[in-house]
Amino acid sequence: NQPRLPPGPWRLPIIGSLHHLFKSPLIHRALADLARGYNAPVMYLQLGELNAVVISSPDAAREVMKTHDVIFATRPLSATVRAGSMIADGLGIAFSPYGERWRQLRKFSTMELLSTKRVRSFRPIREDETARLVTEIAACLPGELVNVTVRVATLVANSALRAMMGEGFRRREELLECITQAIKIATAQAVQRKLFELVDHAVEQHREHRSGPSAIDSKDEDMLDVFLRIQEEGDLGCSLDVGDIKAIIVDLFVGGSEPTATTIQWAMAELMRNPNVMQRAQTELHCALQDKSRVTEDDLGTTDFMGTDFRYTPFGAGRRICPGLAFSLANVELVLAMLLFHFDWQLPPGPTLRVPL
Numbered sequence: 533n534q535p536r537l538p539p540g541p542w543r544l545p546i547i548g549s550l551h552h553l554f555k556s557p558l559i560h561r562a563l564a565d566l567a568r569g570y571n572a573p574v575m576y577l578q579l580g581e582l583n584a585v586v587i588s589s590p591d592a593a594r595e596v597m598k599t600h601d602v603i604f605a606t607r608p609l610s611a612t613v614r615a616g617s618m619i620a621d622g623l624g625i626a627f628s629p630y631g632e633r634w635r636q637l638r639k640f641s642t643m644e645l646l647s648t649k650r651v652r653s654f655r656p657i658r659e660d661e662t663a664r665l666v667t668e669i670a671a672c673l674p675g676e677l678v679n680v681t682v683r684v685a686t687l688v689a690n691s692a693l694r695a696m697m698g699e700g701f702r703r704r705e706e707l708l709e710c711i712t713q714a715i716k717i718a719t720a721q722a723v724q725r726k727l728f729e730l731v732d733h734a735v736e737q738h739r740e741h742r743s744g745p746s747a748i749d750s751k752d753e754d755m756l757d758v759f760l761r762i763q764e765e766g767d768l769g770c771s772l773d774v775g776d777i778k779a780i781i782v783d784l785f786v787g788g789s790e791p792t793a794t795t796i797q798w799a800m801a802e803l804m805r806n807p808n809v810m811q812r813a814q815t816e817l818h819c820a821l822q823d824k825s826r827v828t829e830d831d832l833g834t835t836d837f838m839g840t841d842f843r844y845t846p847f848g849a850g851r852r853i854c855p856g857l858a859f860s861l862a863n864v865e866l867v868l869a870m871l872l873f874h875f876d877w878q879l880p881p882g883p884t885l886r887v888p889l
């Protein structure tokens with residue numbers, strides 16, 4: 533009565549296929565090599581006590597993310613996520629099981645927090661943060677080493693923090709440090725507890741501000757303001773307590789900042805490794821901008837990553853497709869365009885490519 537499993541690499545007792553994943557320092561490359569080697573667009577891996585199936589062809593991806601989307605629409609809950617959700621009293625969006633509650637939270641996030649209109653309202657924040665980055669790099673001496681990884685991660689975290697909590701959050705530095713830790717060591721309960729305590733503090737600070745004399749114009753609202761307004765108005769059609777708010781904010785912060793920063797860092801690393809491609813991109817930018825001295829969002833042409841072309845699904849596809857697509861693209865495109873428009877980049881001499889991206 534053994535289940536018929538898809539093909540996959542040979543397995544050792546207890547660890548199963550885990551040892552195959554260490555053949556490349558980059559896990560996605562190890563997975564791609566294995567799938568190619570076993571000619572397995574649907575491949576079975578045993579990761580310790582977990583069973584995993586890896587999908588590596590556009591047709592198989594369509595089966596999973598479109599045809600049988602509902603079956604795969606609930607993410608498994610690891611012990612780490614379960615521990616975190618106890619601290620937040622809620623599962624947020626990414627880990628809510630597929631069902632009515634997830635649908636409500638998802639609708640709220642796409643219509644209120646991450647809608648095109650809201651993303652547009654954060655434009656001054658993006659342009660301000662990117663201009664600051666350019667000024668800082670311009671102040672470096674010619675030929676001085678610039679740590680793109682760190683600078684980009686800082687810019688993305690600052691932009692996200694300003695969009696979510698506005699300008700006046702008093703424990704800003706503490707929160708940024710805590711998010712960095714949470715991304716690196718998501719398993720540490722103490723870090724998670726601290727993160728949720730800081731978000732709690734931000735909620736309280738926003739509540740105080742909202743009960744003050746000066747009304748907040750809806751176009752100046754940050755995401756926490758939106759949460760609190762909707763909670764007060766009771767318009768969502770479902771309950772939204774502080775636990776939910778904390779879980780969703782942490783979801784958006786931790787789940788949103790890291791992939792956005794990583795995308796920019798990878799793009800810059802690949803461009804520096806391929807100077808001809810970088811030069812072509814720069815020429816395109818200079819032609820498009822001609823007499824302008826700086827890039828604004830109006831100057832960027834858009835690409836559709838909406839999850840309909842299964843050869844390329846950076847944001848996933850189907851019901852669980854990334855709701856932060858517009859929010860992150862706005863950052864990725866502007867930062868890349870500014871970095872390429874204003875500066876020429878090259879890798880420092882010597883072995884450099886083991887950068888912890």
Ligand code: HEM
Pocket residue numbers: 625626627638783784785787788789791792795845846847848849850851852853854855856857859860861864
């Ligand atoms: C370049 C940056 C980003 C990339 C590449 C990315 C990629 C993804 C992917 C692949 C998924 C899973 C989709 C699926 O299961 O089909 C996802 C889900 C998610 N992303 Fe993103 N993301 C990015 C930025 C963001 C940002 C900025 C936010 C929020 C501000 C965000 C919020 C979320 C959330 C909440 C989910 C879970 C959605 C659900 O389960 O319903 N992401 N993202």
